[in-house]
Amino acid sequence: MSLLVVGSVALDSVETPFGRRDDVLGGSGTYFAAAASLLTKVSVVGVIGEDFPLGDLEFLRRRGVDLDGLEKVPGKTFRWRGRYGFDLNIAETLETQLNVFEHFSPRLGAQARRAERIFLGNIDPELQIRVLDQAERPRLVCADTMNYWINSRRAELLKLLPRVDVLMVNDSEVRQLAGESNVMKAAHAAQRMGAKSVVIKRGEYGALLVTAEHRFFAPAFPLTDVVDPTGAGDSFAGGFLGLLDRLESGEPPALRQAAVMGSTIASFTVERFSLDRLRDLDLAEVRLRYDAFRHLVHFDALPDQVG
Amino acid sequence: MSLLVVGSVALDSVETPFGRRDDVLGGSGTYFAAAASLLTKVSVVGVIGEDFPLGDLEFLRRRGVDLDGLEKVPGKTFRWRGRYGFDLNIAETLETQLNVFEHFSPRLGAQARRAERIFLGNIDPELQIRVLDQAERPRLVCADTMNYWINSRRAELLKLLPRVDVLMVNDSEVRQLAGESNVMKAAHAAQRMGAKSVVIKRGEYGALLVTAEHRFFAPAFPLTDVVDPTGAGDSFAGGFLGLLDRLESGEPPALRQAAVMGSTIASFTVERFSLDRLRDLDLAEVRLRYDAFRHLVHFDALPDQVG
Numbered sequence: 145m146s147l148l149v150v151g152s153v154a155l156d157s158v159e160t161p162f163g164r165r166d167d168v169l170g171g172s173g174t175y176f177a178a179a180a181s182l183l184t185k186v187s188v189v190g191v192i193g194e195d196f197p198l199g200d201l202e203f204l205r206r207r208g209v210d211l212d213g214l215e216k217v218p219g220k221t222f223r224w225r226g227r228y229g230f231d232l233n234i235a236e237t238l239e240t241q242l243n244v245f246e247h248f249s250p251r252l253g254a255q256a257r258r259a260e261r262i263f264l265g266n267i268d269p270e271l272q273i274r275v276l277d278q279a280e281r282p283r284l285v286c287a288d289t290m291n292y293w294i295n296s297r298r299a300e301l302l303k304l305l306p307r308v309d310v311l312m313v314n315d316s317e318v319r320q321l322a323g324e325s326n327v328m329k330a331a332h333a334a335q336r337m338g339a340k341s342v343v344i345k346r347g348e349y350g351a352l353l354v355t356a357e358h359r360f361f362a363p364a365f366p367l368t369d370v371v372d373p374t375g376a377g378d379s380f381a382g383g384f385l386g387l388l389d390r391l392e393s394g395e396p397p398a399l400r401q402a403a404v405m406g407s408t409i410a411s412f413t414v415e416r417f418s419l420d421r422l423r424d425l426d427l428a429e430v431r432l433r434y435d436a437f438r439h440l441v442h443f444d445a446l447p448d449q450v451g
Numbered sequence: 452m453s454l455l456v457v458g459s460v461a462l463d464s465v466e467t468p469f470g471r472r473d474d475v476l477g478g479s480g481t482y483f484a485a486a487a488s489l490l491t492k493v494s495v496v497g498v499i500g501e502d503f504p505l506g507d508l509e510f511l512r513r514r515g516v517d518l519d520g521l522e523k524v525p526g527k528t529f530r531w532r533g534r535y536g537f538d539l540n541i542a543e544t545l546e547t548q549l550n551v552f553e554h555f556s557p558r559l560g561a562q563a564r565r566a567e568r569i570f571l572g573n574i575d576p577e578l579q580i581r582v583l584d585q586a587e588r589p590r591l592v593c594a595d596t597m598n599y600w601i602n603s604r605r606a607e608l609l610k611l612l613p614r615v616d617v618l619m620v621n622d623s624e625v626r627q628l629a630g631e632s633n634v635m636k637a638a639h640a641a642q643r644m645g646a647k648s649v650v651i652k653r654g655e656y657g658a659l660l661v662t663a664e665h666r667f668f669a670p671a672f673p674l675t676d677v678v679d680p681t682g683a684g685d686s687f688a689g690g691f692l693g694l695l696d697r698l699e700s701g702e703p704p705a706l707r708q709a710a711v712m713g714s715t716i717a718s719f720t721v722e723r724f725s726l727d728r729l730r731d732l733d734l735a736e737v738r739l740r741y742d743a744f745r746h747l748v749h750f751d752a753l754p755d756q757v758g
Contacts, residue, residue, distance in 0.1 A: 161632070183757065230632050325468070325537050328675045349656035352673060361747050363668040366659060368635045390757055400750040427758060434753055440668050441748040443707040446741055450490065450697055451734060 146258060147389040149176045150189045150250050150275045151265020151378070153196070153214060157225040158417065160232065162371045168418040169200045170224060172265035172288070175375035178422040179382025179409040180263075181207040182430060184389040186382075187256045189213035189275070193221035193244040203423050213256050219244040232373050232414075233347040252278040261389045263381055264308075266290050269300035276307050284394045286310040286385055288377070294320050306338030309394060312381055314345045328354070343384070343403065345377050353403045358396055362403040363441060365411035365433065372417045376410040379422065383409035383430075408434045453565060454696040456483045457496045457557045457582045458572020458685070460503070460521060464532040465724065467539065469678045475725040476507045477531060479572035479595070482682035485729040486689025486716040487570075488514040489737060491696040493689075494563045496520035496582070500528035500551040510730045520563050526551040539680050539721075540654040559585040568696045570688055571615075573597050576607035583614050591701045593617040593692055595684070601627050613645030616701060619688055621652045635661070650691070650710065652684050660710045665703055669710040670748060672718035672740065679724045683717040686729065690716035690737075715741045 149172075156170030173190045180186045187210040192198075194216065201211060222245040225238045250271055257280045264272040264287040272287055287308045293301055294317060301321075305311065311318075311334055315327055322333035331342040331354040341355040348370070350363040384406035391398045408430055412421045456479075463477030480497045487493045494517040499505075501523065508518060532546040557578055564587045571579040571594040579594055594615045600608055601624060608628075612618065618625075618641055622634055629640035638649040638661040651659040655677070657670035691713035698705045715737055722728045 232632075325539075326675055326677065328673050332675075346656060349653060350668075350670070354673075359673050359747060360750070361657075361670040361673070362750070363657070363670065363748075366635045366661075366666050366668070368633055368639075370633065387757070391754070397751055401753065404750050405753075431753060431758055438750070438752065440666055441670075443667070443669070443711050443745070444704055445745065446708065446712075446738060447698070450694070451738055 145184050145260070145389050145392060146187070146255070147180055147184050147261045147263070147385055148187045148189065148252070148256050148259035148279075149173050149180070149263045149265060149382075150272070151176060151263070151267065152222050152245060153188070153190045153192050154222040154224055155196070156374060156418065157223070158372055158374055159227040160372050161228070161230065163417065165417045167223070170374060170418060171222065172378040174201075174419065175378035175413065175422070176263055176265065176382040177204055177209050178419050179379040179413070180386030180389070181209045182409065182425065182427050183383070183386035183405070186210065186386070187213055187259060189250050189252060189256055191215045191217055191244050191248045193217065193219045196221045210255060213251070213253050215251070217244050226374070228373060232370055235373065250275050260284070261385055262286070263385050264288065265378065266293075269293055269297045269304045273300065273304050273307075284309045284385075284388060286312055286381065288312050288381060289317065291317055291320055302337060305334070308338065309340045310343055311339035311341070312343045312345065312384075314347070314377070318342065318344055327352070341399065345380060347373070347376070351380065351403055351407060353399055355396055355399060360400045360403060362400075362407045363437070364407055365437065365440070367411060367415065370414045373414050375413050375419070379413040380406035380410040383407075404434060404437050405430075408437060452491050452567070452696050452699060453494070453562070454487055454491050454568045454570070454692055455494045455496065455559070455563050455566035455586075456480050456487070456570040456572060456689075457579070458483060458570070458574065459529050459552060460495070460497045460499050461529040461531055462503070463681060463725065464530070465679055465681055466534040467679050468535070468537065470724065472724045474530070477681060477725060478529065479685040481508075481726065482685035482720065482729070483570055483572065483689040484511055484516050485726050486686040486720070487693030487696070488516045489716065489732065489734050490690070490693035490712070493517065493693070494520055494566060496557050496559060496563055498522045498524055498551050498555045500524065500526045503528045517562060520558070520560050522558070524551050533681070535680060539677055542680070557582050567591070568692055569593070570692050571595065572685065573600075576600055576604045576611045580607065580611050580614075591616045591692075591695060593619055593688065595619050595688060596624065598624055598627055609644060612641070615645065616647045617650055618646035618648070619650045619652065619691075621654070621684070625649065625651055634659070648706065652687060654680070654683070658687065658710055658714060660706055662703055662706060667707045667710060669707075669714045670744070671714055672744065672747070674718060674722065677721045680721050682720050682726070686720040687713035687717040690714075711741060711744050712737075715744060
């Protein structure tokens, strides 16, 4: 068991219909590590500036997260400012300050290089490739990306995909990657580009897993209180890879459980701002909600009389 | 077993990225009856004009659908013209001609009055109430509605809801009805208004069933070929009530099976234009896809080691 995430550790300013927070803990690497560390040992590779409040990561350390790969460099921390309106599925980015992230080049230490499972957060595909070049023997690689890279770094992305076991994207990203409006066809196109499996994240509508031979649908948990959707996707990825690492498997039954675990942990994330809910979450609560998912989708076979 | 639908029998003109059809068979009552008649005996109450090609309904007669309640009156048949773009979830209405539907007042014959289960298609809530006033002993009433009635006939709708077992609406409709953006809260609000259960249809994302005590999520079947989404919602309703009538139950396990049956039949509807796919569909095909749904959502419990 060993899991590595390369991604952003950031300060977010977020406004939703339920309130606002300024310069609070955020970033794909942070959400991922907070989620995955409920299940397994995680190493984080990323970069922060001199202004970063390191105490905010203390809860990750207590959960055994290895932060040695989190470089502190001169300058300011990566910042994202965004807003959600009535439709919480849509984030409006108001400002992105790359700051220290602009010259980030991931360097893997001894432990990180030996990671068996790797999550490549949503960064330049060239950097994602550089991570894989340093990894010694990854057994499962999962990569996120976004429309910006699909447009501006297509060649690099196409070089990355054959090295990816699970491409994790949303509806519009997989459509854009494939130039195809039907998401199932788009997922198959991504597989032809080299990704072994594709997970399509659909926000409050759940996630679709497309493997070589199967399709699996994990709903999102129907919540009455969604306060801030930020970090849901990276929490999903953390739960997903965290469970695969814990189970030491990438087989279809484990991939299905992992998708539900991703949905489960993401459903906690969005109940509060920033990492406020993930910070206090424990595995017993997570197990309870995972079981509730089983009830949520259970239905009986048709009786023979119907036929 | 006896099921009644009151709804439109129409001529649709539809344009999608995959082609167009003019003046083809459509209408909520038609889609509903085509779906439900795979499972049970259906009576249709509605109205058509003198221009309606009655031969188009011959396949329904062959499936045992009772069309005695389909009045033919002077004038033109109800017509809808619409277009779907890249995002097949969104229908753009280009034209609605009420025609003979404008002065429609549903009249139930002897058989229709005795129906045990009733589907009130998306018509004026005042007319929906008039249907229930004529029904002798309905055991389960399911009603569709839309933003237009929620706005313009709110008082009548609020009078209807306490007589409804299952309110069947989409995301935006339940939100508007409740004045609440969170769909779970909105569903609970609709329950406080009197609807016993609520089914929220979410197009290609599936459907959510909210009963007094449970929530159930039925995904939509992930399809590679969606040609025309028209009628998906009414096919869903037809599969849903068709199965409940066949099982003679409105209990939670049957409601779950019914929601999956709705998703199953709707997934066939959208594979071709108009009722082209429903016309040739048989129950053996439906059963196969129902079973595929079971595989689509199946996942194992967490092993004890994770805890």
